[in-house]
Amino acid sequence: MDISLNKQSSQPLYIQLFEQLKELIQQGVLPEDYKLPTIRELAKDLEVNNVTVVNAYKLLEDHKLIYKKIGSGTYVLPIEEKLSISGIISDEEEQREYDYNEEEGYIDFATASPDPRLFPMTDFKKAINDVIERDGGNAFMYHDSRGYLPLRSSIADYLSERTIEVGAEDVYIISGAQQGIDIIAKALLTNGDYVFVESPTYTGAVNVFKSRGARIVEIPLQNDGPDMKELEKLLLLIKPKFMYTMPNFQNPTGCSYSERKKKHLMLLCKKYKLLVVEDDYSGDLSYVERPAIPLKAYDKTDSVIYIKSFSKIFMPGLRVAFLIIPEHIKKMIASAKYMTDISTSGFMQRVLDLYLNRNILDEHIKYMKREYGVRYFEAVRAVKKYLRGALFNQPNGGLNLWIRLPEGVGSSKLYEYCRKNKVLITPGTVFLKGQDGEQFIRISFSGVDVPDITKGIAIIGNAMEELKKSSRLEF
Amino acid sequence: MDISLNKQSSQPLYIQLFEQLKELIQQGVLPEDYKLPTIRELAKDLEVNNVTVVNAYKLLEDHKLIYKKIGSGTYVLPIEEKLSISGIISDEEEQREYDYNEEEGYIDFATASPDPRLFPMTDFKKAINDVIERDGGNAFMYHDSRGYLPLRSSIADYLSERTIEVGAEDVYIISGAQQGIDIIAKALLTNGDYVFVESPTYTGAVNVFKSRGARIVEIPLQNDGPDMKELEKLLLLIKPKFMYTMPNFQNPTGCSYSERKKKHLMLLCKKYKLLVVEDDYSGDLSYVERPAIPLKAYDKTDSVIYIKSFSKIFMPGLRVAFLIIPEHIKKMIASAKYMTDISTSGFMQRVLDLYLNRNILDEHIKYMKREYGVRYFEAVRAVKKYLRGALFNQPNGGLNLWIRLPEGVGSSKLYEYCRKNKVLITPGTVFLKGQDGEQFIRISFSGVDVPDITKGIAIIGNAMEELKKSSRLEF
Numbered sequence: 001m002d003i004s005l006n007k008q009s010s011q012p013l014y015i016q017l018f019e020q021l022k023e024l025i026q027q028g029v030l031p032e033d034y035k036l037p038t039i040r041e042l043a044k045d046l047e048v049n050n051v052t053v054v055n056a057y058k059l060l061e062d063h064k065l066i067y068k069k070i071g072s073g074t075y076v077l078p079i080e081e082k083l084s085i086s087g088i089i090s091d092e093e094e095q096r097e098y099d100y101n102e103e104e105g106y107i108d109f110a111t112a113s114p115d116p117r118l119f120p121m122t123d124f125k126k127a128i129n130d131v132i133e134r135d136g137g138n139a140f141m142y143h144d145s146r147g148y149l150p151l152r153s154s155i156a157d158y159l160s161e162r163t164i165e166v167g168a169e170d171v172y173i174i175s176g177a178q179q180g181i182d183i184i185a186k187a188l189l190t191n192g193d194y195v196f197v198e199s200p201t202y203t204g205a206v207n208v209f210k211s212r213g214a215r216i217v218e219i220p221l222q223n224d225g226p227d228m229k230e231l232e233k234l235l236l237l238i239k240p241k242f243m244y245t246m247p248n249f250q251n252p253t254g255c256s257y258s259e260r261k262k263k264h265l266m267l268l269c270k271k272y273k274l275l276v277v278e279d280d281y282s283g284d285l286s287y288v289e290r291p292a293i294p295l296k297a298y299d300k301t302d303s304v305i306y307i308k309s310f311s312k313i314f315m316p317g318l319r320v321a322f323l324i325i326p327e328h329i330k331k332m333i334a335s336a337k338y339m340t341d342i343s344t345s346g347f348m349q350r351v352l353d354l355y356l357n358r359n360i361l362d363e364h365i366k367y368m369k370r371e372y373g374v375r376y377f378e379a380v381r382a383v384k385k386y387l388r389g390a391l392f393n394q395p396n397g398g399l400n401l402w403i404r405l406p407e408g409v410g411s412s413k414l415y416e417y418c419r420k421n422k423v424l425i426t427p428g429t430v431f432l433k434g435q436d437g438e439q440f441i442r443i444s445f446s447g448v449d450v451p452d453i454t455k456g457i458a459i460i461g462n463a464m465e466e467l468k469k470s471s472r473l474e475f
Numbered sequence: 476m477d478i479s480l481n482k483q484s485s486q487p488l489y490i491q492l493f494e495q496l497k498e499l500i501q502q503g504v505l506p507e508d509y510k511l512p513t514i515r516e517l518a519k520d521l522e523v524n525n526v527t528v529v530n531a532y533k534l535l536e537d538h539k540l541i542y543k544k545i546g547s548g549t550y551v552l553p554i555e556e557k558l559s560i561s562g563i564i565s566d567e568e569e570q571r572e573y574d575y576n577e578e579e580g581y582i583d584f585a586t587a588s589p590d591p592r593l594f595p596m597t598d599f600k601k602a603i604n605d606v607i608e609r610d611g612g613n614a615f616m617y618h619d620s621r622g623y624l625p626l627r628s629s630i631a632d633y634l635s636e637r638t639i640e641v642g643a644e645d646v647y648i649i650s651g652a653q654q655g656i657d658i659i660a661k662a663l664l665t666n667g668d669y670v671f672v673e674s675p676t677y678t679g680a681v682n683v684f685k686s687r688g689a690r691i692v693e694i695p696l697q698n699d700g701p702d703m704k705e706l707e708k709l710l711l712l713i714k715p716k717f718m719y720t721m722p723n724f725q726n727p728t729g730c731s732y733s734e735r736k737k738k739h740l741m742l743l744c745k746k747y748k749l750l751v752v753e754d755d756y757s758g759d760l761s762y763v764e765r766p767a768i769p770l771k772a773y774d775k776t777d778s779v780i781y782i783k784s785f786s787k788i789f790m791p792g793l794r795v796a797f798l799i800i801p802e803h804i805k806k807m808i809a810s811a812k813y814m815t816d817i818s819t820s821g822f823m824q825r826v827l828d829l830y831l832n833r834n835i836l837d838e839h840i841k842y843m844k845r846e847y848g849v850r851y852f853e854a855v856r857a858v859k860k861y862l863r864g865a866l867f868n869q870p871n872g873g874l875n876l877w878i879r880l881p882e883g884v885g886s887s888k889l890y891e892y893c894r895k896n897k898v899l900i901t902p903g904t905v906f907l908k909g910q911d912g913e914q915f916i917r918i919s920f921s922g923v924d925v926p927d928i929t930k931g932i933a934i935i936g937n938a939m940e941e942l943k944k945s946s947r948l949e950f
Contacts, residue, residue: 011619011624015624015625018624018625019624019625019628019643022628026632058609059625062609062828062829062832063625063629063832064832064833111617113616113617114616116611116612116613116615116616117612118612119611119612119615121607121611121612124607124615125604125607128603128607129600129604132596132599132600132603134533134537136591136594136596137591137592137593137594137596137790138591139792140591140594140599140790140791140792140793141588141589141591141790141791141792142586142588142786142791142792143792144486149486149490149493149494150490150493150494150534150538153494153497154538157501168494175650175794175816176816176817178814178815178816178817179815179816182814182815182816186686190688191666191688204813204814204817207810207814208814211661211811211814213665213666311617315612315615315616316615316616316617317614317615317616317617317618317820317821317822318615318820319650319816319819319820335682336686338679339653339657339679339682339683339686340653340654340657340815341650341651341653341654341657341794341816342651342653342679344794345792345793345794345820345823346792347792348820353537354537357537357538357539358539
């Protein structure tokens, strides 16, 4: 069979394999009732994990292209049966979980993704079925563009237990935090407007602001938050439409604003009528006793637009997040949301609402904090042990470590070295221009399990030593 | 109890009632173990349907705020029990379906929404559970921004059976057609660009183009498509970024381009390097034997961006649609999609994929066509019978009738008259400026069942007669 898989592709291997087998079947290259290779044979042949082939075969079965005979093997399904077959024979191997890391053989510190094995699928499945039972087809109708009111109301209750006092009318549901950024840009920015951002910051936000023609002004970050002197100096010169911030466990630096700086920023909001966007993408994930207090909790002048995603603490696939909107921009935000996608999936909103009301979200967050906490402390330990000469602040929360490399080690080269050794990291050049970016790497530990954290960081350490050696040779 | 419901609000009554009761319970106005009025008492008191109260009580139960004692009544749940209660006692009334129309007492010809009672909930529930069984937590991870490849592949297969020849790599998954419009605008439009649109057209699209600073040029629609002479005259003067069209069962007019005009438009695409956006929001819904052929099927020069939604033929709540993208703009579209919401719900994509592969979507479309067909023919019959002096073309498909009113009847006044009589229509002024808009109304029949179509259109007829009389009196 003529199959070639690209291990560098963003497309998982099992999907590439599925695609190519499908093509071969549909073109008749693999005829009806043709016996496919066994899982082990094909995996060996293609130099992939067994699970890659298992998952590809599973998809082909669901697509009614192949069938299994127990104790015999897997065959191409004759066309006339493709419409009538219904049950799918399962075998032991099918029970194994997907695992992209294992599958592709990479240890991935580059993606700040949660680990799907930690998702609460049993509870979630129950909630999904309960909503279908309760609401029937109405769960799949168009919904109020601002969100499903019972969910907005539940979120307001949820927040009031967490030092943020708002009403349901202040909460707008969106399809993920990225959409929140997009909607805010759409509502507030026109060509030539200024936007202040932290430096370094999340590039996915900056790209959105630039796409609306905004001019970006970078405010340097210190260990305890933005450089306030620099910020006030710039506020005297420029009136930005807003400042985009991540006050807790910032991405990529992991740094959190001190209470003093949070309060100071609120004073500047009042003094300069500054609007601040707070992207709270991982504030729940504190691994020490003291919780992280959102900037919004200090907001007495209705100056903070608060964006909260459930992607990191729950599941990215929900595509449900929310905004808290200051009164004077509600209309603009509502109209921008409508233009963007009319409304967020009402079904997922109803499921999340049930989830919040059964108090299982809090339980789940506790569980995620425990799991990620173990990973965090192992990552810190391993960086101290293996990355000699590297410097970093311990964020005590969030999903990333931001590491200053020792002299003579550039992040672009380190990235290449690590990649060759099947470890993915994010070079600082993604976040900072030129030489500044070469000094840093970001390590996201949330999607990697503990043994791989140790192993992966040891590999980064080796790569650093190699680079140090070769840089000495160059001189 | 101090409850006031607003029947004019876009918020369903049961949700308003839920909100207010929740407030009263949380403030302690209704104390623990307080016995709530029976469903009938409260419904009578508030002058709403029983089902409104049933649904509000149902939500309160799910929110752990009230409980039922069989044979006794409904009570406010004591706080300490709010966390521990698990099962929800159901009663007969709870089995009844929600029904917004019935609930609010309006016959709604204003919203081109499908009827939730027609949704295939049993099949869909099975598909949802099958995906969770098969894919577990991976279904809720981030997905490829362009879409889940097996679904893109299934859609390509689906289209090739429908005269559109594309590959999986040409299909991009989006979160609803509105998002498609937004992404296209984001990828292609900058301040001052020209966009051609049909006149009249879908205002939700025009607003998006304007928000990107585009200048809108209207091309008049005739019964068989755009005024081609006018279009070519304008193309000689102006180079638009694209032309936004609905070539089949256009919204609001219901008109379809003739085959001749479809081919002519394709020639203009070649001659003027014109890019056309085809919004195929209801092309599947032909009520006569001949199916509607998409413009994209005539596209030999890769000049058509095709947007296809499943909202009208399946369920709006899916929030899954797709684009077919010409090669030269793929990168721009992919980056705009990423900026917009990273990716569409992978879970819903996987469910839809299963749905397509089990061949149940086609079965469902046939069913929807039959159901909507009956409504369409009844609407046509009733308009002919009751709206004397009104003129309209029979679209033979889609969701709307576009009706020219007789002299002396203006659409704004007719809208007000009908509204007072609990019938909602869309006045032409929503789509056309000034006096032109006063000549038309749009009747969307898809969300109304047959007896209400007859009754509702008779009421519109009466309102027209009243208006004719009073206009004669004015002269």
